[in-house]
Amino acid sequence: xxxxxxxxxxxxxxxxxxxxxxxxxxxxDCCLKGGYQEIRTPTLEYLHLFTSTxxxxxxxxxxxxxxxxxxxxxxxxxxxxxxxxxxxxxxYIDSLGESGLARLxxxxxxxxxxxxxxxxxxxxxxxxxxxxxxxTVADVELITLAMDVLQKLGLKKMELRLSHSGLIxxxxxxxxxxxxxxASVFDRILDGDQTALTGLTVRTPELSETLTPLLDLKGQSPxxxxxxxxxxxxxxxxxxxxxxxxxxxxxxxETLGYDYRIDIASGRGFEYYTGVIFQVFAGExxxxxxxxxxxxxxxxxxxxxxxxxxxxxxxxxxxxxTPEALDGQLPERVxxxxxxxxxxxxxxxxxxxxxxxxxxxxxxxxxxxxALTDLRWVVDVQSQPLQFAVTDLTSQKRSExxxxxxxxxxxxxxGAG
Numbered sequence: 001x002x003x004x005x006x007x008x009x010x011x012x013x014x015x016x017x018x019x020x021x022x023x024x025x026x027x028x029d030c031c032l033k034g035g036y037q038e039i040r041t042p043t044l045e046y047l048h049l050f051t052s053t054x055x056x057x058x059x060x061x062x063x064x065x066x067x068x069x070x071x072x073x074x075x076x077x078x079x080x081x082x083x084x085x086x087x088x089x090x091x092y093i094d095s096l097g098e099s100g101l102a103r104l105x106x107x108x109x110x111x112x113x114x115x116x117x118x119x120x121x122x123x124x125x126x127x128x129x130x131x132x133x134x135x136t137v138a139d140v141e142l143i144t145l146a147m148d149v150l151q152k153l154g155l156k157k158m159e160l161r162l163s164h165s166g167l168i169x170x171x172x173x174x175x176x177x178x179x180x181x182x183a184s185v186f187d188r189i190l191d192g193d194q195t196a197l198t199g200l201t202v203r204t205p206e207l208s209e210t211l212t213p214l215l216d217l218k219g220q221s222p223x224x225x226x227x228x229x230x231x232x233x234x235x236x237x238x239x240x241x242x243x244x245x246x247x248x249x250x251x252x253x254e255t256l257g258y259d260y261r262i263d264i265a266s267g268r269g270f271e272y273y274t275g276v277i278f279q280v281f282a283g284e285x286x287x288x289x290x291x292x293x294x295x296x297x298x299x300x301x302x303x304x305x306x307x308x309x310x311x312x313x314x315x316x317x318x319x320x321x322t323p324e325a326l327d328g329q330l331p332e333r334v335x336x337x338x339x340x341x342x343x344x345x346x347x348x349x350x351x352x353x354x355x356x357x358x359x360x361x362x363x364x365x366x367x368x369x370x371a372l373t374d375l376r377w378v379v380d381v382q383s384q385p386l387q388f389a390v391t392d393l394t395s396q397k398r399s400e401x402x403x404x405x406x407x408x409x410x411x412x413x414x415g416a417g
Contacts, residue, residue, distance in 0.1 A: 006121075007117025007118075007121075008113075008114050008117045008118070008119060008120060008121030008122070009120070009121060009122055010120060010122075016318060018326055018329075018330060019318045019321040019325075019326070020124070020314065020318060022153070022321060022325060022326060022329055023126065023153060023312070023314055023317050023318065023321065024107055024126060024314075025329075026149055026152045026153050027105070027107070027126040027149050027312060028105070028107075029152075030145060030148055030149045030152060031105040031128060031145070034103070034141075034145055035103050036103040036104060036105045036128060037102075037103060037104060037105070038104075038105055038106065038107075039088060039091060039104045039105070039106050040106060040108070041081070041084070041087035041088060041090070041091050041106070041108070042081075042087070043080060043081060043109070044069075044078050044079070044080065044081075045078065045079060045081050045086075045087055045090070046076055046077070046078055046079070047064070047066050047076075047077040047078060047079045048076075048077075049086060049087070049090060049300060050064075050079065050082060050083060050086055052299055052300055053086060053272050053296060053299045053300060054272065054299070060082070060112075062113070063082070063112050063113040063114070064079050064080070064082045064111070064112070064113065065079060065080040065082075065111050065113060066078070066079040066080075080110075080111035081108070081110050081111065082110055082111060082112055083110060084106060084108045084110055084125055084127050084311065085127065085129060085293070085296075085309055085311075086296070086300065088104055088106060088127075088129045088309075089129070089131070089296055089297050089300060089302070089307065090300055092104070092129075092131050092297070092302070092305075093297065093300065093301060093302040096131075100132050101131070101132035101133055102129075102130075102131045102132055103128075103130055104128070104129045104130075104131065105126070105127065105128045105129075106125075106126075106127050106129075107124070107125070107126050107127075107314075108124070108125055108127065109122050109123065109124050109125075110122075110123050110125060111123070120315055123313070123314075123315055124314035124315055125311040125312065125313060125314060126149075126311065126312040126314060127309060127310065127311040127312070128142060128145060128146075128290075128309055128310055128311075129307065129308075129309035130142055130307065130308050130309060131297070131305060131306075131307040132305055132306065132307070133306060133308075134292075134294060134306025136245065136248040136249050136252060137252070138306075138308060139249055139275065139276050139292060139308055140249060140252045140253055140256070142290060142308055142309065142310050143160070143253065143258070143278055143290075143310075144253075144256065144258065145310075146278075146280060146288045146290065146310050146312065147160065147258060147280065149312065150280060150282070150287060150288065150312070150317075153317065153321065153325065154321070154322065154324070154325045155282050155287070155317075155320060156282075157282065157283065158280055158281065158282050158287075159259075159261060159280070159281040159282075160253075160258065160259065160260040160261065160278060160279075160280055161260070161261050161262075161263045161278065161279045161280075161281065162246075162249070162250060162260050162261070162262050162263070162276065162277070162278050163262075163263060163264050163276075163277045163278070164242050164245070164246045164264065164275060164276055164277065165273040165274055165275055165276075165277055165291065165292070166241065166242030166245065166246075166274065166275055167239060167242045167243070167246065167264055168264070169242075170238055170239050170242055172185055173238070174238070225243060225246055225247045225250065225262070226247060242275075245275060245276070246276065249276050250262065272293040272295060272296040272299065273291045273292060273293050274292055274293055274294045274295050275291065275292030275294065275308070276291055276292055276308075277289075277290075277291035277292075278290060278291060278310070282320055285316050285319070285320065286313060286316065287312065287313055287316050287317050287320070288310055288311065288312045288313065289310060289311060289313075290308065290309050290310025290311060291308060291309075291310075292306075292307070292308040293307055293308060293309070294306045294307060294308075330362070331360055331361055331362040332361055332362065332376045332377065332411075333361070333362045333364065333374060333375045333376060333377075334356055334361045334362065334363045334364070334375070334376070334377040334378070334379055334411065335364050335366055335370060335372070335375050335377070335378045335379070336349050336352055336353050336356075336363055336364065336365050336366060336378075336379045336381065337349075337366040337378060337379070337380050337381065338366075338380075338381045339380055339381065339382045339383070340382070340383055342383055344383060345381055345382070345383045348381050348383075349365060349381045350365070351404070352379060352381060352388070352404055352407065353365055355404045355408070356379075356404075356407075356408070356411075359408050359411075361377075361411065372393060375393055376392070376393060376394060377390060377391065377392060377393065377411055378390075378391040378393060379391075379407060387400060387401065387402050388400070388401040388402070388403075388404075388406070388407050389401075390407055390410040390411065
């Protein structure tokens, strides 16, 4: 019987891995140039690390891969990480808590159970966490970093959507919900229920006239928020701190020339978010998301430390990378053939391969049955006298060379695009 892969998992072909590495490489390059340092955390974590933060809503708790660690040291319940931010926060507490500001990034997989097996259960993310900075500038730094990475990957027609967790929380408080009711409604928001907020106005029609503008909050300028602020200063003063923070953020983004859309009902995110929340869409696909989570680190035993972060959704991005984006990213491939099966010819073929690899080419020895697809060059190693024939498979032009230096010149002198 043929063994199949597990449901909800995917194999990444060589072509897909090229796209994966393109995303990872562009992300790492932008992060390193922005002063961020790479971190890697374990795939296994204790389950209570996530339940203590409120990250696992009732709908999500049933979707984690969790088991008792009988063979481990603790005998406690462990989990395949369903989130990558919380392990980074734990690591910060464990080893970086005395260092103050920390700019960290990671490439990691997370695991979420999906009943049908048709959706991915293993999800790849490229993420950034900025810990120790609580300013508007820090929030905008993260948003612009995410946008810069996506632009570097060649994505077109991106839409940045902004929301604010502080406004959502103020809304829930204003509707007079009990703590249990607030948690229930917030869980629905986190699980993507777009009617969770609008349904509240039916329960409290006396607040509907005042709060409907906020529920329907959609706009593209700081002035739009200032108009709401003038309304709420009179009727809803408790909204002022969150609105001021939101205004400062969009004001700076606009000054920097970034387009955005304000949509308060699109504030999908984890329950530990406390401030600005953002998502980036490419068409209908969500390719990035993040926000501020100032209360997270104290929930897992750390000090009160401001923090924010975002993740790029690699699986979604891979489907959007065009073949043109890979042009010039991979070394040109060269097939090396020895015309006669003689020891000196084979030995010279290995030497040629090593020299071409040092020059930046992907040099492959012909082992038989080699398809010429995606190859640009063929180098034939001949003996008596030793010489080389270089064939450009694009033009079918064939040239002769008497040494490896001439071969490199015929190939163009460089190994990439």
